Amino acid sequence: MKEFFKSAKVKALLSILLVLVMLAVLTSNTENNFLSSVVNTLTFSMSKVTAASADDGRDGLSDQELLEEYKRLKEENADLRAQLVDYYAVKSENERLWKFYDLKKEHPDFELIPASVLRKDPNDEFYSFTLDKGSSSGVKTADPVVSETGLIGWVSECDTNTCKVVTILSPRTGIGAADSKSGDVGVVTGSSTLASDNLTMFSKLKANHKVEIGDIITTTGISGLYPKGLIIGEVTDLGYDTYDTSHYAVIKPYENLKKLTSVAVIIGFSGQGEVLLQNQKD
Amino acid sequence: MNEKTSAFFRYLAYVIEIILAFILGSAPKLMPELFGAKPCLLLCVCITISIFEREIPSMIFGLVCGLLIDLGYSYGVGMFTVALTLLCFVIGYAANNLIRATFPYFILCSAAVTIAVFMLYFLVNFVWQGYQDAFVYFKAHLISRIVQTIVFSVGFYFLNRFIYRTLSEEA
Numbered sequence: 001m002k003e004f005f006k007s008a009k010v011k012a013l014l015s016i017l018l019v020l021v022m023l024a025v026l027t028s029n030t031e032n033n034f035l036s037s038v039v040n041t042l043t044f045s046m047s048k049v050t051a052a053s054a055d056d057g058r059d060g061l062s063d064q065e066l067l068e069e070y071k072r073l074k075e076e077n078a079d080l081r082a083q084l085v086d087y088y089a090v091k092s093e094n095e096r097l098w099k100f101y102d103l104k105k106e107h108p109d110f111e112l113i114p115a116s117v118l119r120k121d122p123n124d125e126f127y128s129f130t131l132d133k134g135s136s137s138g139v140k141t142a143d144p145v146v147s148e149t150g151l152i153g154w155v156s157e158c159d160t161n162t163c164k165v166v167t168i169l170s171p172r173t174g175i176g177a178a179d180s181k182s183g184d185v186g187v188v189t190g191s192s193t194l195a196s197d198n199l200t201m202f203s204k205l206k207a208n209h210k211v212e213i214g215d216i217i218t219t220t221g222i223s224g225l226y227p228k229g230l231i232i233g234e235v236t237d238l239g240y241d242t243y244d245t246s247h248y249a250v251i252k253p254y255e256n257l258k259k260l261t262s263v264a265v266i267i268g269f270s271g272q273g274e275v276l277l278q279n280q281k282d
Numbered sequence: 283m284n285e286k287t288s289a290f291f292r293y294l295a296y297v298i299e300i301i302l303a304f305i306l307g308s309a310p311k312l313m314p315e316l317f318g319a320k321p322c323l324l325l326c327v328c329i330t331i332s333i334f335e336r337e338i339p340s341m342i343f344g345l346v347c348g349l350l351i352d353l354g355y356s357y358g359v360g361m362f363t364v365a366l367t368l369l370c371f372v373i374g375y376a377a378n379n380l381i382r383a384t385f386p387y388f389i390l391c392s393a394a395v396t397i398a399v400f401m402l403y404f405l406v407n408f409v410w411q412g413y414q415d416a417f418v419y420f421k422a423h424l425i426s427r428i429v430q431t432i433v434f435s436v437g438f439y440f441l442n443r444f445i446y447r448t449l450s451e452e453a
Contacts, residue, residue: 009337013371016345020364040353051309119308122320123351123403125423171413192415196318196422258315 037159040130044161047118048132051261100148100264107227111268112146113137117261118162126170126195127257128153131265134161138267142225147263149254150231151175151219155265163265167257168232169195176220177202177232182210185220188232188251198256200233205247211235217251227269289339292449296331296343299441303327304350319427324351325399326435328366329392332373333383333439334446344370361406362399369395385439392435400428 004010100112115131133139135158143155145165153167166172170190177188179202186204194201202217215235221228237250303323306313313320328347332340348366373391381387404424408416 009371009375012338013341013368016341016367017364020345020367024360024364047305047308122307122313123322123427125318125419192413192419192422 037161040134040159040162044118044132047130048116051116051118100146103146103148103264107229107269109270110227110266111138112264113139113267114262114264115139115163117263121164125192126167126172126190127260128156128164128166128170129260130162130164131263132162133265134159134163136160139163139265140267144226144230144266145263146230146266147255147260150233151226152253152255152257152260152263154225165263168200168253169198169257173200175226175232176222177217178220179209179211179235180216180218181212182215184209184211186248188217194250198253198258199236200251200253202232202235202249202251203241203246205249207247209247211238211249213237215249217249221271224272227266227271288449292335292445293339295445295449296327296442299438299445300324300327300343300347300350316430317426318423319430321427321430321434322351322400323431323434323438324348325366325396325431326392326438327442328370329373329395329435330388330438330442332370333377333388333391334442335374336378337371337374340374341367341371344368361402365399365402369399383443388439389432389436392439393432396428396431396435400424400431 097114100114104110104112113133115133115137118130118132120127120129131139131145139155139158141155141158144151145153145155151168153165153170154173155163156166156172157164168175168188168190171192173189175188176185178185184205186202186209188200188202191199191201202211205211213235217232217235219226219228219230219232221230231254233251233253235249236252239248239250240246241248303326307320307323324347328340328344331343335343344366345363347370348363351362351366352360353363373395376391377383377387381391404416404420408419413419
């Protein structure tokens with residue numbers, strides 16, 4: 001037994017474990033470490049291919065509708081073959097951007113970067129995912145992430161080509177929010193009991209709140225991290241948390257966060273980084 | 283085929299297997315979610331490799347799989363890297379010196395390692411973080427993930443056994 005622990009193999013194991021622990025401490029405290037950049041750069045192309053191949057493209061259409069659309073597209077494709085060489089790349093990008101047109105029209109100060117879901121973390125029960133845009137595209141940590149229906153998460157980590165998004169279903173999320181009808185303010189944060197049903201929690205409500213089922217919850221914009229007025233979801237239930245003796249509402253986002261494939265990152269908006277003063281909240 | 287050549291081709295096959303497991307596990311919509319979870323395929327791969335290989339190659343493949351699990355998703359060297367490096371070394375040593383690389387021993391080993399790794403993951407990421415609904419997550423997701431990982435590791439066992447028998451020096 002003593003010879004085993006003195007053997008070269010055990011010494012090699014202990015040396016490697018020591019290096020790994022040091023790396024773990026180092027990489028846990030840095031936002032943009034070279035190790036994750038290397039791994040994500042190496043796996044970037046592979047993940048793009050598999051993410052694209054996993055999309056079956058049915059978009060909820062029946063077989064008959066798909067067949068008719070196929071015939072129509074085949075005829076159109078024959079006409080379009082005479083187009084410029086980069087036509088299909090431009091068309092694909094245009095389709096992604098159109099989904100966020102209404103959002104941009106309503107908030108002209110938003111700087112939006114469309115992004116595709118590259119991969120999803122199978123170990124994460126709050127449906128976090130990785131996008132195909134990183135710091136090279138202007139994305140930063142804490143940038144809000146939206147779909148065409150509203151806020152769906154925030155950028156938790158970012159490297160050169162990719163970024164990781166934590167959804168509003170996660171307990172790590174804490175967003176200042178308000179009921180658009182009654183004006184009651186609270187914090188939107190996730191819950192393990194609600195996340196699997198695509199629900200999140202509007203917590204820290206006052207005892208005399210006037211939140212009702214069907215109300216729409218939006219961001220307050222007070223912290224400067226999220227723009228004001230961004231839709232988070234709709235109230236589906238009200239409750240009382242006996243653990244911290246506070247009232248809460250259950251919110252259903254308008255998007256199914258388990259099935260996201262394309263989103264947009266807001267890399268800039270009016271008031272970003274500025275904490276709203278009390279008299280500016282209204 | 284001499285030992286070095288056969289080892290080279292075996293390790294190449296393992297690398298391809300790890301890449302495929304990473305892609306299958308992380309691509310959206312490719313693998314369905316059963317009872318709230320998906321299996322951790324990289325964990326299946328490194329455990330089955332360790333059953334057949336010696337300590338140092340097992341440790342290296344455990345390190346690579348752990349790195350992919352940690353760095354691919356969370357941007358830092360973390361718990362999976364350290365745990366799998368150590369556990370795969372131990373499995374490699376045990377399989378070559380203490381136990382035989384047969385199916386019953388493999389199932390015991392796979393179950394023990396999978397449960398140990400995911401319990402550690404649960405402790406570090408839920409219990410120590412103070413989440414009040416930690417045990418709800420445990421019941422809703424983690425039990426299913428553990429069972430699915432053990433079930434999928436059976437398939438990888440037979441695959442890696444085939445690779446080892448075909449590409450080892452004895453062949």
